[in-house]
Amino acid sequence: MGENILRAARYPFLPEAREFVSQHIDLSLDSLEKTGSEAVLKRAVERVKDALILKEVRVTPRHESNYVREILSFPIAIILVSTIANEYIRRIYSLGESRGAYKRMLKESDETLLLVGEKLGVRGAMDSNNLIRIRIPTYLNLAYVFHEHRWKLVNRIVDRGYVWVNRTEYARLLQIEINNYVYEKTLETLPVTAVPQSFKESVNTIVETWSKLEAARPGHAASEEKGENPPCVNRILRRMEAGENTSHFERLVIATFMIAKGRDIEEIIELFSKQPDYKYSITKYQVEHLAGLRGGGKRYSVPSCRTILANGLCYPNENCRGVKHPLSYGGKNAGGQYRVS
Amino acid sequence: MLEANIEFLKREFFKYYYENLDQLVPPPPIKNREFGFFLEKGGGMLRHKYFTSLEEFHSFVLNEVPLDVYVSAAKYEDPGNRDMQEKKLISAELFFDIDAEPTVSKSEESAWVCPNCGRYDLGMEDKCPACSSPVERAEIVNENQLNEALKEVKKLVEVLRSDFGIEENHISVFFSGNRGYHVHVDQEEFINITAEGRREIVDYLLIQGFEEKRTVDLLRNRGFYDGDLKGVMGRVYRMVLEAGSCEKHRTSFDKRRILKQINQAIEELKVRIDPVVTIDIHRLMRMPGSINSNSGMVKRRIRLQDLSSFNPLKDAVALGEEETVLRVKAAPRFNLGGKSFGPFKDEEVELPAHAAAYIICKGLGEYVRR
Numbered sequence: 001m002g003e004n005i006l007r008a009a010r011y012p013f014l015p016e017a018r019e020f021v022s023q024h025i026d027l028s029l030d031s032l033e034k035t036g037s038e039a040v041l042k043r044a045v046e047r048v049k050d051a052l053i054l055k056e057v058r059v060t061p062r063h064e065s066n067y068v069r070e071i072l073s074f075p076i077a078i079i080l081v082s083t084i085a086n087e088y089i090r091r092i093y094s095l096g097e098s099r100g101a102y103k104r105m106l107k108e109s110d111e112t113l114l115l116v117g118e119k120l121g122v123r124g125a126m127d128s129n130n131l132i133r134i135r136i137p138t139y140l141n142l143a144y145v146f147h148e149h150r151w152k153l154v155n156r157i158v159d160r161g162y163v164w165v166n167r168t169e170y171a172r173l174l175q176i177e178i179n180n181y182v183y184e185k186t187l188e189t190l191p192v193t194a195v196p197q198s199f200k201e202s203v204n205t206i207v208e209t210w211s212k213l214e215a216a217r218p219g220h221a222a223s224e225e226k227g228e229n230p231p232c233v234n235r236i237l238r239r240m241e242a243g244e245n246t247s248h249f250e251r252l253v254i255a256t257f258m259i260a261k262g263r264d265i266e267e268i269i270e271l272f273s274k275q276p277d278y279k280y281s282i283t284k285y286q287v288e289h290l291a292g293l294r295g296g297g298k299r300y301s302v303p304s305c306r307t308i309l310a311n312g313l314c315y316p317n318e319n320c321r322g323v324k325h326p327l328s329y330g331g332k333n334a335g336g337q338y339r340v341s
Numbered sequence: 342m343l344e345a346n347i348e349f350l351k352r353e354f355f356k357y358y359y360e361n362l363d364q365l366v367p368p369p370p371i372k373n374r375e376f377g378f379f380l381e382k383g384g385g386m387l388r389h390k391y392f393t394s395l396e397e398f399h400s401f402v403l404n405e406v407p408l409d410v411y412v413s414a415a416k417y418e419d420p421g422n423r424d425m426q427e428k429k430l431i432s433a434e435l436f437f438d439i440d441a442e443p444t445v446s447k448s449e450e451s452a453w454v455c456p457n458c459g460r461y462d463l464g465m466e467d468k469c470p471a472c473s474s475p476v477e478r479a480e481i482v483n484e485n486q487l488n489e490a491l492k493e494v495k496k497l498v499e500v501l502r503s504d505f506g507i508e509e510n511h512i513s514v515f516f517s518g519n520r521g522y523h524v525h526v527d528q529e530e531f532i533n534i535t536a537e538g539r540r541e542i543v544d545y546l547l548i549q550g551f552e553e554k555r556t557v558d559l560l561r562n563r564g565f566y567d568g569d570l571k572g573v574m575g576r577v578y579r580m581v582l583e584a585g586s587c588e589k590h591r592t593s594f595d596k597r598r599i600l601k602q603i604n605q606a607i608e609e610l611k612v613r614i615d616p617v618v619t620i621d622i623h624r625l626m627r628m629p630g631s632i633n634s635n636s637g638m639v640k641r642r643i644r645l646q647d648l649s650s651f652n653p654l655k656d657a658v659a660l661g662e663e664e665t666v667l668r669v670k671a672a673p674r675f676n677l678g679g680k681s682f683g684p685f686k687d688e689e690v691e692l693p694a695h696a697a698a699y700i701i702c703k704g705l706g707e708y709v710r711r
Contacts, residue, residue: 135530136505136506137530137531137533137534137538138530140534140535140537140538140539140541140542141533141534141535141538143541144535144537144538144540144541145537149550149552150552152541152544152545152550153541153542153544153545154541154544154545154548154549154550154551154573154574155550155551155552155555155574156572156574157570157571157572157574157575158504158505158545158571158572158573159503159504159506159571159572160503160504160506161505161506161507162506306617309617309620309621310540310543310616310617310620311540311620312535312536312537312539312540312620313536314621315425315426316425316623317424317425318423318424
């Protein structure tokens with residue numbers, strides 16, 4: 001049993017795990033039923049449940065030693081999640097897989113960490129100062145999800161197309177890449193008829209677990225009203241509904257917009273309830289603050305289209321022509337000029 | 342704008358395009374680009390146009406003689422789709438816009454027109470003296486202002502090369518044809534950066550969100566650091582160090598003064614790009630080699646080695662020399678094609694076509710005859 005196999009069991013999204021799967025098992029849909037032996041299926045369900053409940057898929061050395069089951073359980077879990085076709089479950093599952101992988105990566109040697117990164121397409125090279133150098137475009141496409149100032153390119157050592165990060169930061173970037181990869185995989189849909197009978201039971205188990213967790217949450221708010229909100233607002237609402245981690249600015253847009261539209265404070269708080277870092281009391285405080293119900297009593301205004309654009313959140317449609325402010329969307333100014341340079 | 346003015350401009354534009362069609366080449370591949378046109382002054386933009394071949398595009402230009410031509414920095418699978426998401430973005434060149442600051446230094450270099458009562462005059466006014474509505478100032482950009490903008494372009498090119506590692510043959514600098522410069526970057530790995538990533542590039546260039554504290558700490562503990570600090574942080578660090586105010590004895594370390602110097606360094610080092618342009622992946626940019634209807638000059642490429650010798654007000658003149666008679670309301674003095682014209686006030690003058698077009702494009706005069 002080689003090191004490669006153990007690594008594949010620990011990081012089943014790596015190309016070598018895929019290779020193992022395709023070499024050893026015929027993963028065509030016909031043979032899925034045979035492949036999905038009970039143990040593999042059970043482990044696959046466990047992966048998704050771990051993600052739902054703990055927000056982290058755990059892989060212990062005991063799991064790793066049973067490497068065939070471990071490696072196979074990952075593509076099966078993907079099939080289960082994509083069959084359920086629920087955006088929130090997709091998000092939380094990719095988060096769980098990537099978070100678990102992040103914790104395991106931190107314990108790896110430098111060599112292994114860099115190897116995993118390379119295989120994920122996030123190539124890094126260790127410099128003499130123990131910092132890892134990666135290409136700027138690669139960095140930017142991953143690091144923008146972090147909101148702390150230290151991740152900003154302007155606060156980084158940058159030279160000749162490279163940016164330097166430490167080991168932990170590198171692993172965090174890989175986590176984002178893994179999250180994106182797993183999420184993309186769960187979007188690949190299978191025809192419902194092709195899913196074997198034995199899988200359907202597992203799907204039901206997962207959906208049940210999820211329903212119980214959902215029931216514990218306060219009821220849904222009617223978030224998106226078609227046509228009434230500008231596309232930028234709807235896009236953020238969709239992201240929130242799907243449990244994606246939105247930026248500080250995105251949350252500000254939603255809160256101020258909904259306040260301006262005269263929505264009820266509790267209703268607005270509810271919109272944030274699927275955020276990974278959601279806390280009722282903090283959200284309530286912040287929304288009330290923005291609404292001018294706390295502090296200086298100043299009600300915050302909704303950012304203008306220019307500001308939203310400057311934050312990379314403008315996705316205009318035809319009705320956005322001539323609109324300079326989200327609140328005037330759908331008003332009489334529509335039909336004006338486009339922006340050009 | 343008067344019919345006669347439009348006819349004159351279109352005639353001149355046609356002549357230019359007909360003779361210089363080989364210079365009007367959009368970034369490849371043409372079938373993946375969205376095009377936009379202004380066909381009439383003040384009319385709406387014709388957007389979501391696409392062409393399957395260069396010939397098709399050229400024949401459109403020669404048939405319609407647009408006043409302005411725009412092309413997307415982005416490549417799309419379906420550029421003609423009217424829905425931005427449905428266009429399906431493939432990638433987009435990095436695009437930077439640097440404009441000359443519109444500071445009018447002398448009153449003889451400006452003129453104004455009142456859109457309400459039609460009054461006009463030389464000089465600087467904010468409000469019409471007759472009806473006190475806000476006036477439209479004629480945007481005459483002089484060499485000094487363009488030189489200031491060019492300094493920013495040089496800073497940008499240097500940062501793109503030394504910090505971002507972009508190769509020279511992937512950086513194209515253009516004079517926009519009127520008030521500023523455009524810089525395009527088409528290096529493969531950079532065209533796939535998301536809008537969010539581009540926001541970070543903008544912040545890097547404008548030095549926004551900079552953690553001053555880290556630089557203060559480095560300056561306080563200098564000696565532990567060998568000074569080989571790269572990127573913006575290194576530049577700020579060295580500039581403050583060279584200003585010489587953090588002397589060796591640490592007891593005299595004056596944090597307030599250091600912070601002030603850091604901010605001065607930032608003011609000097611930041612590259613004054615228009616942030617919105619770079620972040621907006623779907624933006625249409627003025628097409629290289631096309632005429633800018635705000636001036637009648639051409640958006641012209643400048644080779645990097647020619648940045649210092651390029652003279653926009655001469656080298657970007659596109660239209661002909663044919664003497665043209667026009668009736669000028671009020672036009673300040675301006676330089677074009679190596680000659681100085683004006684100031685004019687309520688007179689009929691005979692000017693070469695390119696200078697006549699300049700005045701007409703600025704809305705300061707009317708075409709009379711050849």
